[in-house]
Amino acid sequence: MPTQASASVLDLNQLRRTCKACALYELCLPAGIDGAGLDQLDAVVRDRHSLNRGDILYRDGQPFTALYVVRAGALKTYVQDAAGDVQILGFHLPGEIVGFDALATDFHISHAEALERSSICELPFAKLQQVTHDVPALQRQLLRVISREVVGEHEHLATMGKQQAQERLAGFLHSMADRYARLNRDSTSLTLPMSRAYIANYLGLVVETVSRGFTRLEDMGVLAVNRKQVRILRPDVLASLCSPNGADAPRPRVQSGSGR
Amino acid sequence: MPTQASASVLDLNQLRRTCKACALYELCLPAGIDGAGLDQLDAVVRDRHSLNRGDILYRDGQPFTALYVVRAGALKTYVQDAAGDVQILGFHLPGEIVGFDALATDFHISHAEALERSSICELPFAKLQQVTHDVPALQRQLLRVISREVVGEHEHLATMGKQQAQERLAGFLHSMADRYARLNRDSTSLTLPMSRAYIANYLGLVVETVSRGFTRLEDMGVLAVNRKQVRILRPDVLASLCSPNGADAPRPRVQSGSGR
C-alpha cells in the first residue's frame, strides 16, 4: 500500500475515477456538492484499491489514514473481542463509506474485509479535511454520511432486538432489498454477497437457524432461494414478517419487543 | 420550548453554563478546543433545558435543529417501528451528545427521553456550523464525538450478538461501569437510572430474564443488588462472564458467536 500518490501523474486513471463521472455520484460523498467543490474533492480521491475476496481493507489497531468508499463489490465490517468472538457490524454495498470507527481515537477498532472482488475509493483524511475547510457543503455532507452510518446501525439494532429468528431474517432481507433499490438494481432479485454464516453472525443466530429460515420462507412462497440468489416473490408478506404479529395491530409495545 | 434566546440577556445563566467551567469539559464537545475557539463555542450553547423523568427531548419526525449534550441525569434513545415495537438504542450519561440521527435527513428518526431529572445543553446546529468554519479543531472534534457514537453502537451490537442472556447482562454492566469510571464516579457502585424493562429491551431480552440474571449474578457473589443500586463485588469475574467460555482460551471464533 503506497503512502501518498501525487495527483499529477496518471491523468488517465484520475479521469476514470472522477467523482463527476461516477455512477455513485448521488449516493456517495459528493452528493450535493457543486462544480467547483467537486473538482476539489476529485483531487482528494486516491487511486482506487482493488480487493479480492477475503482481502482486508483495514484492521483493528491500524492507524487512521483514510475513509473508504465502496465503488463496486461488497465489504463486511466486524469487531473481534479478547475471547476471539466475532460480531459482524455491517455489510457495505457500493456508494457506502467505511472507516468512521477510527475518527474517534485515530485508530481503527474494527476490521473491514472484502466479501467478493471489490473496488474502493480511498479518501485520505488529511487531504479531505483541507478541502472541507474550503467547501462547507462538503463538511455538512460528511456529517450527513456518517449520520447515515449511525442510522444504519439503528436499523441493525432494531433487527437484532426482534426475538424471533424469522423476524430477524425477514428484516435483514427487507433492508437488503431496500439497499438494492437505492442502487437502481432490481430489489426483488438479490444476489447476496455474504455466506449464511455471516448472515447468522450479523443477526445473532447460528447458521442452521438461518438456513432453516430460508427454507421456511421458501415453503411459505415468500422467497425463491437458490444458494445466494434470492428472489422475493411476496415483498408484502416479507415486510409483514418483520414484526411479530405481522404488523396488523399497531398498538404500542413499550415493554421489550413482546415475545420470542 | 422557546425558539431562540438572544445571547445578550441572562449573563448570569450564560456564565454558569460556560463550557470552560463545566465539569464535563474533557468529555464533551469542547475537549481539545483551546481558549479562543472555546469562547466561540460558548456563544453557541443555548440555555440548558431541564427535563423531568419521562420528558421527551426530541421525537421521531421532528425537524433537526440542534444537538444536545447531557449535562446531568440520563437519557434513553429509541426507535419505534410501524408495528409499535420499541428498540432502545442507548442510555446516555453526562458528557454524551445525542441527536446525530437527524444529521442525515434533517429530521429525527428516533426518540430521546429523560430517565430521570436531567439537564441538557442545547447546541443549535446552524450556529454550531458557523463556528466550525472558524475553528477547524471543532469540526474535527465534532467528527470525533459522532464517531464515538458509532463505536458505542458497535459495542451494543457486540453485546446483542452474545447468545447467552448472562453474557449480555454482564456486558451491559461492564460497559456501564466503564462509563461511570470515565465520569470519575465509583465504577464498582452503580446507580442504574433505567428500569429492568428498559435493560431487557436494550439487550433484546424480556424483563424476567434480566431479573433472573441479576439474581444469579448476586448468588454467584459477583454483584450486590438492591433494586437500582448495584455494587460490583468481583469486577474480574464480571469481565470474564462477558464471553461464553469465560475468556480463557482466546481461540478465534469466526462462525457465529459460538453458541446459545
Next chain:
DNA sequence: CGATTACTTGAGAGACTTCAATTAGTGTGG
C-alpha cells in the same frame, strides 16, 4: 477430479419466553 468448504436437514437438549402469582416500592389522595 478429489478435497475442502458451504449449506441443508434431522433429532434431542437446553435456554429463554410466556403465563401467572407474589412482593416490594412509589405516589396520591383522603
Next chain:
DNA sequence: CCACACTAATTGAAGTCTCTCAAGTAATCG
C-alpha cells in the same frame, strides 16, 4: 400521616424456539 392504588421487580412452572450435535448433500477450488 396513613391507606390505597399502581407500577416495578421477583419468582415459579410450563411451553417453545433456538442451539447443539450429527450426518449428508451440494458447490467450489486447486
